[in-house]
Amino acid sequence: MVYFVSSNERKIEDMAYAWKAGETPLRILQLDVPEVLSSDLDIVVREKAIAAYRLALVPLFVEHGGLFIEHLNGFPGPLVKPFWERLQDRICALIPAGLSRAARVVQKVCYCDGRTLRVYSGTTLGEIACERRGDAGVDWEPMFIPAGHTRTLGQMPREERLRCSASAEALRAFRSDIGL
Incomplete structure (x- = not known):
């Protein structure tokens, strides 16, 4: 038996949806876990x-991600939560017209049972939209357009958004490894 730990309702809903195809139900612990501030995503997810x-x-397992914006030299990376809390929709305006809007999302899932610590990763390439579009997803997702798409993650229904999701990719790797 393994639990997913998060205090974020939308992450819990997405994780439960992505998990539903399995033989065992997703067990959830809603805990507010302190997060280390670091530009190293592996450190953040392991410490979490x-x-x-x-x-x-x-x-249990936890999830943490980073939004790496090319124009900002990879910033905010795993510091996306405090970055988002301060700037929100203004993130789109940080990239001047005509410059690269390329970005990538890296999501990590970390499993811990007190003896073992394993990290699984997923990556989605894309770009930052010129303005916020849509209300689905978590925080910055209405500003991220996955490669090969014209809509932001925030404009996509959950099923489509999760097909493009770095988090779902990391979850699949985790489940495959531990046989769930």
Whole structure:
């Protein structure tokens, strides 16, 4: 038995939807886990998993991601949450007209059972939209257009958004590895 730990309702809903094809139900622990501030996504997700395990003492996994914007030299990366909280929709305007809007989303899932710590990764290439479009997804997703698409993640229904999702890719790798 393994639990998904998050305090974010939308992440919980997306993870439950992505998990539903499995034989075992997704078990959820809604915990507010402190997050380390670091520009290294692996450090952030590992520390988050360890902190969650110390609170719950059950096998679990956490998820954390980063938005790496080419024009900003990869910023905000895993610091996307505080970046988003301060700038929100103004992120689109940080890239002047005519310059590259290329970006990538990297999501990591980290499993921890008190003895083992494993990280699984997913990546989605795309670009930052010129303005916010749509209301679906988490925080910055209405500003990210996956490669090969014309709509932002925020404009896509959940099923389509998760097909483009780096988080769903990391979750599939995790489930495949542990046989869930």
